Amino acid sequence: MFFYYLRLSALSYKRNPVLSTLMVLAIAIGIGAYMVVFTMQHTMGGDPIPHKSDQLFHVSLDTGDPERDDDPPEQLTYIDTMALLEANRAYRQTATSKFSAIIEPENPEIRPFASLGRGAFADFFPMFDVPFLYGSGWSPDADQNREQVVVLSQETNERLFGGNNSVGETIRFDGALFQVVGVLAEWTPIPKYYDVNNGPFDEGEELYIPWYLIVEREMSRSGNTNCWKSIEGTGFQAFLNSECVWIQYWVELEDSDAEAEYLTFLNNYANEQKALGRFQRELNNNLYDVNEWMIEQEVLPDETRILNILAAMLLAVCLLNTIGLLLAKFLGKSAEIGARQALGAHKGSLFIQHMIEAGFIGLLGGLLGLIVAYFGLEGVKILLGNARMQTEWMHVDTTVVTVTVALAIVCTIVAGLYPIWRACNVNPSIHLKTQ
Amino acid sequence: MEIGPILRALWHNKLGAMLIAVQIAVTMTVIINAIFIINERSRLMARPSGLEEANLFHLTSVGYGDDFNEQVTSDDDLNMLRQLPGVVNATAVNAIPVSGSGSSTGVRIDMDDRTANVGTAIYRVDEQVFDTLGLNFIAGEGFDVTDMRYRSSAGTTDADKVVMTEALAAILFPDLTPNEVIGETLYTDQVTALQIVGIVERLQAPWPSWENVESSVLIPEQFLDTYSLYVVRTEPGQRDQVMRAAEDLLAGSGADRVIRGVNSLEQTRSETYGADSALSSILKTVVVTLVFINSMGIVGLAVFSINKRRKQIGTRRALGASKFEILRYFLLENLLITTVGVLVGAVLTIALSIVLTTNFNMPAMAWYYAPLGALALIAIGQLAALGPSVRATTITPATATRTV
Known part of the structure; x- marks a missing residue:
């Protein structure tokens, strides 16, 4: 029966090709456009580390200016970072910030080049599930002993060592030698959820070193630095002792008890600091998990959110269009429906027949919609013109394909419910008479 | 009907x-x-940035190695750039308008009232900046070579002059005409007193979506670090050739450094937007x-x-x-x-x-x-x-x- 109805749908399509094609086009465009925006939003705002995003927390301490009523600082001061590191109260923890350095390759044929790096702790790699191609991260001892070790990104390893296993080799940057302990496999989380304060859609870093080295070697820091209070004195030590925020602090906490405990610890710490004249605002310390922090920092651009609203409305227009056209099409078939009823077709089987006809149109619309979505995404990539996005970003995967086709069929059937109902309630006698 | x-x-x-x-x-x-x-x-x-963008490009030099001498390199670079055929002028700045990255600070006219701070972009510039960028003075004048101060980035400024945009002047001194503002004193977050010597019609902050985008101050100082950002103004129509020549010139100058971020202002603008x-x-x-x-x-x-x-x-x-x-x-x-x-x-x-x-x-x-x-x-x-x-x-x- 299903295939008989499917054949009827195809016949019906042929009988009314203009109306039917218009419907397919409307659905294809509506669904296609919506899927473009869905994919954009899915990639930009989706959960980047689903299995543990609720266990990784960004530490927020309100060390802000008591005379102003602005948001708490996004990052931490050096003083607070050191206090949290020494307390060592979380299951895993890392302070992290960026630096820039010139790499001077040993191979004289490769010219020195500027690179961006990240200072972090041994825990950084297991916390964020960083994949390794060769070697591994450094040990906690390397942090404590300020060892000059480095983890290279895959790209940097490619550039310096032609992609070979470089573990044990040394490279020269910031005027010193660092020993390679690990090389990352491709690791390009989008957005860069572990650092959304310094360009959430920027490229990943090229080097990773123990964070203490940034301080000890007074390396040139990169990334946001905000100071509400003037630095007292001059020199690097004065900067470290200041209220300037420039460090991000992440902790991994295994359950909500641990989370509550850690927050209490933060509040106790803040209260101790209040006695020393710091933390002059009302207590407002927070732990944000990965997704909460991305929402708090408004990582998803306004543009994407506006487009999402507009695309949903565009889909609505296309579906309204489909309802109208289906209504016209089905009512135009009144005579045929009347004849079927007179020959003994139940309302139920008429209903199923037209559901299949609507679904058939939805399927065609969905398939065409995939093509629209594909070209739409290619267009968006060209418009955004970011090399990184060209290669890895936003592609039509199986999820998108399934969602697109399913959404198209479901939407068309839903849009068809009223026209189908009207078609099934045709009074057969009237239509038989005119024949 | x-x-x-x-x-x-x-x-x-x-x-x-x-x-x-x-x-x-x-x-x-x-x-x-x-x-x-x-x-x-x-x-x-x-919205205009206040710059003559069509003929401008910028490039960055990052030095390395122990014997890298910042101030000498920077002065040499600027001299070499200015002598390059097709170059009108060149300047060293800390940030580029519309580029999306730069520094900001709070400024006020009452030294003791920190709540009255107005957020503004801060450009650390040399005395050639006005001519190079094509900034338009509506009152006062720019800096002299004797006004320039050099310091490490960790310290506080010892410059004593400042030029600001008309928009910022209007916020800070709503009752004064631009000419009356000249000679007034401005305080930064670091409680440094700066004498206002000039007002330019327009110079956008580096962040176009910032609410205070029209507020900028220019201060005659340079940081002594390994990082230098130069803006070069060329004769009309020669920008692209000069841009390549300038990169080769600096890269081949013998100093231990890397030249990068060679971009025309137009490219930078289209990336930002x-x-x-x-x-x-x-x-x-x-x-x-x-x-x-x-x-x-x-x-x-x-x-x-x-x-x-x-x-x-x-x-x-x-x-x-x-x-x-x-x-x-x-x-x-x-x-x-x-x-x-x-x-x-x-x-x-x-x-x-x-x-x-x-x-x-x-x-x-x-x-x-x-x-x-x-x-x-x-x-x-x-x-x-x-x-x-x-x-x-x-x-x-x-x-x-x-x-x-």
Whole structure:
């Protein structure tokens, strides 16, 4: 029966090709456009580390200016970072910030080049599930002993060592030698959820070193630095002792008890600091998990959110269009429906027949919609013109394909419910008479 | 006029008519808001930065190695750049307007009242900056080479002069004319007193979406670190050749350093505004698509409703209705439906505009968008209905006598 109805749908399509094609086009465009925006939003705002995003927390301490009523600082001061590191109260923890350095390759044929790096702790790699191609991260001892070790990104390893296993080799940057302990496999989380304060859609870093080295070697820091209070004195030590925020602090906490405990610890710490004249605002310390922090920092651009609203409305227009056209099409078939009823077709089987006809149109619309979505995404990539996005970003995967086709069929059937109902309630006698 | 019969006929098929009206209403809501966003973004992109952008490019030098001498290298670089054929002038700055990265600080005129701080971009510049960037003085003057101060980035400034934009002067000294502001004292966050020596018409902050984008100060100082950012102004039309020559010149100068970020101001601008222009292009596609879908829907349903009424049309023709009267009937029908649609659409348009204004950083829509949009959609509706309606006029009176 299903295939008989499917054949009827195809016949019906042929009988009314203009109306039917218009419907397919409307659905294809509506669904296609919506899927473009869905994919954009899915990639930009989706959960980047689903299995543990609720266990990784960004530490927020309100060390802000008591005379102003602005948001708490996004990052931490050096003083607070050191206090949290020494307390060592979380299951895993890392302070992290960026630096820039010139790499001077040993191979004289490769010219020195500027690179961006990240200072972090041994825990950084297991916390964020960083994949390794060769070697591994450094040990906690390397942090404590300020060892000059480095983890290279895959790209940097490619550039310096032609992609070979470089573990044990040394490279020269910031005027010193660092020993390679690990090389990352491709690791390009989008957005860069572990650092959304310094360009959430920027490229990943090229080097990773123990964070203490940034301080000890007074390396040139990169990334946001905000100071509400003037630095007292001059020199690097004065900067470290200041209220300037420039460090991000992440902790991994295994359950909500641990989370509550850690927050209490933060509040106790803040209260101790209040006695020393710091933390002059009302207590407002927070732990944000990965997704909460991305929402708090408004990582998803306004543009994407506006487009999402507009695309949903565009889909609505296309579906309204489909309802109208289906209504016209089905009512135009009144005579045929009347004849079927007179020959003994139940309302139920008429209903199923037209559901299949609507679904058939939805399927065609969905398939065409995939093509629209594909070209739409290619267009968006060209418009955004970011090399990184060209290669890895936003592609039509199986999820998108399934969602697109399913959404198209479901939407068309839903849009068809009223026209189908009207078609099934045709009074057969009237239509038989005119024949 | 046959408004009465049209209304009765529409009532007979009220759902079909309503669907088109709602479709037009939603279409109008999206189109008008999209056009407003497009216009708003182009207005933002068209704001002048205060620079003569067409002939400017910038490049960055990052030094390394122990024997790298910052100040000497920087001075040598600027001298070499200025002697390059096609170069008008060159300057060292800490940030580029419109580039998206730079420094900001708070400034005030009452030393003790920190709450009165006004946020402003801070440009650390040399005395050649005004000539190089093409800044336009409306009061006072720029810096002298003796005003320049050099220090490490960790310390506090010991410069004592400042130039600011007219917009910032108007915020800090609302009651003074630009000429009266010259000679006044400005305090930075670091409680340094700076004497205001000049006011320039315009110099945007590096962050175009910042609320204080027109507020900038220029301070005659340079950091002694390994990082130098140069802006070069060339003779008209020679920018691209000079840009390549400058890169080769500095890279080949023998100092231990890396040259990077060689970009024209125009490139930098289009990168910074990339999201805005992408959004505009996407929205333009959305508008065209919607107009197309909407018109196709109107055409489809008009063809259907005319085919359904062939016999009635034939009858009217047989009873003496002229072709024009048939045409008028269907155009009027469309006009009635569209008018209801755009009236509902106007309400929805304003509602969505309010949602966008409250949730996103967007100004309110000007009053004329909704009425102009309504007129445009009525015109589109009439155009879409014209084809099927003209075809309806070709139905002959003889049709009335035939049975289907």
